Amino acid sequence: MFDITQLLDEIKASPYEEIVVTAPHTGVVTFTDVREGARVIGPSGTWKEKKGTLLATIERERNQKPIHAVEKGEVKEVLRHLEGAFVEAGTPLVRLRHFLSKDEVLAIILKKALHLFVAPERAKYYFAPDVDKKVKASGASSVSLHEGMDLFIMSRMKREASLAYSGPSGVIYAVYFQHNENVDAGQPLIGVCPPDQLSLIEDVVARVQTEWEERE
Amino acid sequence: MQTKDHKVLVANRGEIAIRIVQACRKLGLAFTCVYTAEDAASGHVRIARELGGDKSLCRVSSYHDANELMAVADDAGATAVHPGYGFFAEDYRFARRVSQRDRKLIFIGPSWRVIRELGDKINTKRLARSLGVPTVPGSDRPIYDEMEAEKVAQSLFEFQEQQGVRKPLVLVKASAGGGGMGIEEVYDIDLFRSVYRRIRNYALRQFKDEGVLIEQRIRDFNHLEVQVVSDRSGRNPVHFGTRNCSIQSTGLQKRIEIAPGFDPSSIEYGFDAAQVLRDITQHSLAMARKVGYDNVGTWEWIVTRDGRPFLMEVNTRIQVENGVSATIARVRGQKGVDLIAEQIRIGLGEPLGYGQEDITFEGVGIEYRLIAEDPDNRFTPWVGRVDGFGWPERPWLAMHTHVPSDDPYDIPTEFDPNLALAIIWGKDLAEARERGVEFLDTLVLEGANNAGEPLRSNVRFLRDNTGRILKF
Numbered sequence: 001m002f003d004i005t006q007l008l009d010e011i012k013a014s015p016y017e018e019i020v021v022t023a024p025h026t027g028v029v030t031f032t033d034v035r036e037g038a039r040v041i042g043p044s045g046t047w048k049e050k051k052g053t054l055l056a057t058i059e060r061e062r063n064q065k066p067i068h069a070v071e072k073g074e075v076k077e078v079l080r081h082l083e084g085a086f087v088e089a090g091t092p093l094v095r096l097r098h099f100l101s102k103d104e105v106l107a108i109i110l111k112k113a114l115h116l117f118v119a120p121e122r123a124k125y126y127f128a129p130d131v132d133k134k135v136k137a138s139g140a141s142s143v144s145l146h147e148g149m150d151l152f153i154m155s156r157m158k159r160e161a162s163l164a165y166s167g168p169s170g171v172i173y174a175v176y177f178q179h180n181e182n183v184d185a186g187q188p189l190i191g192v193c194p195p196d197q198l199s200l201i202e203d204v205v206a207r208v209q210t211e212w213e214e215r216e
Numbered sequence: 217m218q219t220k221d222h223k224v225l226v227a228n229r230g231e232i233a234i235r236i237v238q239a240c241r242k243l244g245l246a247f248t249c250v251y252t253a254e255d256a257a258s259g260h261v262r263i264a265r266e267l268g269g270d271k272s273l274c275r276v277s278s279y280h281d282a283n284e285l286m287a288v289a290d291d292a293g294a295t296a297v298h299p300g301y302g303f304f305a306e307d308y309r310f311a312r313r314v315s316q317r318d319r320k321l322i323f324i325g326p327s328w329r330v331i332r333e334l335g336d337k338i339n340t341k342r343l344a345r346s347l348g349v350p351t352v353p354g355s356d357r358p359i360y361d362e363m364e365a366e367k368v369a370q371s372l373f374e375f376q377e378q379q380g381v382r383k384p385l386v387l388v389k390a391s392a393g394g395g396g397m398g399i400e401e402v403y404d405i406d407l408f409r410s411v412y413r414r415i416r417n418y419a420l421r422q423f424k425d426e427g428v429l430i431e432q433r434i435r436d437f438n439h440l441e442v443q444v445v446s447d448r449s450g451r452n453p454v455h456f457g458t459r460n461c462s463i464q465s466t467g468l469q470k471r472i473e474i475a476p477g478f479d480p481s482s483i484e485y486g487f488d489a490a491q492v493l494r495d496i497t498q499h500s501l502a503m504a505r506k507v508g509y510d511n512v513g514t515w516e517w518i519v520t521r522d523g524r525p526f527l528m529e530v531n532t533r534i535q536v537e538n539g540v541s542a543t544i545a546r547v548r549g550q551k552g553v554d555l556i557a558e559q560i561r562i563g564l565g566e567p568l569g570y571g572q573e574d575i576t577f578e579g580v581g582i583e584y585r586l587i588a589e590d591p592d593n594r595f596t597p598w599v600g601r602v603d604g605f606g607w608p609e610r611p612w613l614a615m616h617t618h619v620p621s622d623d624p625y626d627i628p629t630e631f632d633p634n635l636a637l638a639i640i641w642g643k644d645l646a647e648a649r650e651r652g653v654e655f656l657d658t659l660v661l662e663g664a665n666n667a668g669e670p671l672r673s674n675v676r677f678l679r680d681n682t683g684r685i686l687k688f
Contacts, residue, residue: 025277026287060287086291088275089284090253121599122629126421157597157632158397158422182629185666 004109004204008211011105019071021094023087027060031083031093036076040069040096055094058087073098099214106208110174113204114191115167119183123156125163126179140172145192152189170194173201217295219564220244224324225289226260228300229279230618231637232536233260236298239557241267248292250276250285254628259618279303282310289321296322296564305533308332324563326511326532330450333507334530337429344527347506349499352518352526358391358427362412368430369408376432387431388415392423399468438462438688439470440477440493440525442500442515443541445555447562450508454572455497456541456555462688463681465595471674472681473537473583475544479645479686486688487523496525503530512538512559521688534559539614539639540583546576580648582640582685584678586617586661588633591677597633598672600665601626605635607659612651614639624663635661635673645686652682 023029032054034040040053052069055078059065073096082093100108119125127135128150134143145151145165152163174191177183193201223246226236233249237260240247248271249264256275264273271292276284280303289297297314304310311328314321325331334340341351353375359365369386376384383403388411390398398418402408412428420426439461446453458477461470477496478489500515514531534556542553547570562568588598603624607615617636619625627633640655642648656679663671 025281026274026284026291061283063283086287089277090275129417153421155421156599156629159597160418 004207007109007112008105008208011100011108015100017071017098017100017104018076019073019096019098020092021055021067021070021096023058023089023091023093024065024067025058025060025089026087027058027065028084028086029056029058029082029093031056031078031080034075034078034094036078038075040073040075042069042071042073067093069094069096071096071098072101101214102208102212105212106205107174109204109208110191110201111188113197113201114173114193115170116188117151117165117167117190117192118186118188119154119177120163120185121154121156122182122184123154124180124182125177125189126153126155127151128153128162135172140175140190143172145170145172167192168194170197219561219566222295222322222564223247223293224560225285225292225294225297225321226250226264226300227279227285227297228303228305229255229260229631230258231260231616231634232300232534234263234618235539235556235616236300236560237263237267239554239560242554242557243560245560246272248272248274248288248294250274250279250288252276252278252630254630257620257623257625258628259620262620282313286314286317286321290319294321296324296560298324298560298563299533301533301535306331306335306531308335322564324511324560325534326509326513330507330509330511331532334513334532337529340527340530343503343506344499347499347502349503350524350526352431352528354387354431355429358425358429360427362409365412365428365430366405366408369402369412370405372430372432373405387429388412389429389431390415390419390423390425391427391429392419392425398422437518437520438477439464439528440496440517440519441535441537442497442517443538443555444500444504444509444513444515445558445562445568446504446509446511446513447568448510448565449567450510451505452568452571453501453504453509454568454570454575455501456545456553456575457577458493458497459537459541460686461537463685465589465591465674469595470537471585471587472678472685473540473585474648474685475540475581476577477686478688479580482645483686483688485523486521489523492519492523492525499525499527511563512555519688536585536637537583539616539637540581543581543614543639543641544577544579546578548574549576579641579643580645582642582648582652582682584638584640584652584656585634585674586636586638586659586678587674588627588635588663588671589674590672591674595674598665599627599629599633600663600669600671602635602661602663602671604660604662607638607655610651610655612641613655649682649685653679656682 042052044050056067057064076097077095146169151165154161154163170192172190173193176188226233226249251261274288299305308328308331311323314323344351355368372386373384386402400411402411416426441459443456460474460477463472480489496517514535516528517525519525538555542555545553590596605621619635640652
């Protein structure tokens with residue numbers, strides 16, 4: 001079993017992450033008056049329905065698309081020389097320094113604590129229809145897994161194959177893949193918690209909740 | 217505006233993007249290419265950097281996003297769009313938008329009305345029937361209702377039983393699919409419902425459209441095509457001969473294409489093959505004239521063992537296999553026909569400049585589609601890195617590929633693992649076959665995946681099938 005104290009100390013030593021906000025598509029960029037050193041906020045609300053700080057807009061085919069901060073943090077750099085220019089998709093626009101939140105720290109630690117079922121190939125993944133129904137109705141944690149059950153549909157180049165679960169029995173504690181997004185080979189798809197470790201995992205959650213101080 | 221003053225936006229990727237760039241260069245036209253993050257190492261990006269002028273390459277978020285293409289076209293000063301095949305090639309809404317927006321562009325393909333008319337399968341069939349052209353039976357439109365789907369399937373089974381078909385079967389396919397994806401065969405009406413549901417769910421996931429087509433599958437047939445070319449007047453369509461595309465994967469994707477469609481001079485058929493080729497060519501041209509067809513297009517036919525042709529569909533675009541027709545075609549006796557260059561030239565408004573009497577054919581062409589896949593395992597795509605790719609240059613060989621031969625290349629998982637098209641010419645079928653085998657035997661194609669397993673390709677499948685080409 002891993003050492004949670006050590007892990008927390010490691011994260012505390014470098015609690016930052018650099019986030020690069022890029023152009024989602026081509027278009028002409030206009031920055032807002034956000035400056036280097038300014039504090040920005042990320043999406044908030046129960047369903048993250050409130051957008052983060054507006055950083056720039058990008059206009060294409062007469063449509064303006066707002067570009068918001070994806071996480072809270074401090075603005076490190078605004079690439080102002082792109083003001084008014086037509087940029088390619090993926091062009092970096094703003095760099096943010098983001099202080100890890102409780103949930104993010106928890107996610108990092110859980111990735112070490114849970115049994116991870118990883119993607120065998122770079123592909124898009126979907127829950128198998130029966131599992132999908134359950135997930136939609138009562139959440140991923142309602143799905144109990146056992147060796148050999150049909151869990152995923154793996155889709156590559158529009159060809160689909162079913163993928164069976166292998167690993168310890170347990171419930172799905174964390175879901176790491178997004179609908180219609182590619183997952184690289186070796187990246188985790190889900191985190192599974194065996195029933196006998198449930199209390200341990202809950203301890204971990206509690207410790208992070210109490211020990212991690214969220215900074216602005 | 218003169219033809220050479222145009223700038224063409226190449227709205228596609230890979231091998232076809234390269235060929236469009238080469239055709240533009242031949243015609244003295246400027247061009248601009250697009251690419252996505254996954255394709256940064258693709259040959260079309262490289263050729264755009266090497267050969268392109270000002271603003272000849274732009275990274276976009278997706279090839280499927282029309283707004284991206286329009287924005288790049290405007291920024292680069294493009295005046296025309298070449299859609300290649302796939303993506304927007306047969307999307308009449310895209311063609312209409314391109315040609316009707318404030319800053320108008322020329323869509324290098326048939327006009328949007330023609331695409332709409334022939335893209336609609338009911339319309340195509342109605343038009344065909346009105347001209348006395350036989351068509352494949354089946355649902356004339358996508359079906360969204362399970363009961364209706366079952367009814368159509370039931371009637372197709374009954375129809376085949378009446379026709380004396382021993383093992384009737386029905387084909388269920390995703391309406392929005394293509395290229396052989398999302399198709400299943402059903403032999404038993406009791407199993408129909410589960411297959412229908414599976415395909416419907418697949419279609420919804422992959423194409424966001426649950427429409428399903430239900431068709432009769434005629435077993436034991438040859439798949440033929442007629443290449444039609446017509447300028448913007450729409451009045452003088454000509455044909456560039458026929459192709460045979462019967463050698464396919466189990467997923468019904470083409471693997472070997474041959475021009476001409478049959479070879480009665482060296483192979484005996486159970487029917488008058490020359491007459492069948494004449495019939496399908498004449499039927500195709502009659503339809504092209506009727507709709508005022510005004511660019512390149514392909515009429516796809518199935519020919520049964522007793523020599524009866526049925527029209528399957530019309531592809532209102534340039535096809536992958538255009539080069540195999542070009543390799544045997546001569547215009548006023550001249551070699552070097554390039555159907556993509558012709559498509560661009562007439563698409564930009566030039567008259568075709570020659571008639572059917574100026575087009576002749578010489579020899580036999582074979583096109584191999586080199587693909588990283590496992591033919592022994594239902595043609596499953598293989599993903600990994602290609603690190604050895606080469607072939608001896610031959611005067612009778614043309615290779616079209618986006619895979620670099622001097623650098624390793626990671627196959628992107630977003631697209632089919634097509635690696636190259638090899639087009640071989642021979643003075644007759646025997647020589648073309650011999651050269652085809654020689655090419656495949658000298659080809660170097662190596663690589664490995666994450667797990668260290670060697671590259672799988674269809675080279676042996678292509679070699680094994682070379683012996684039976686054009687036989688029926």
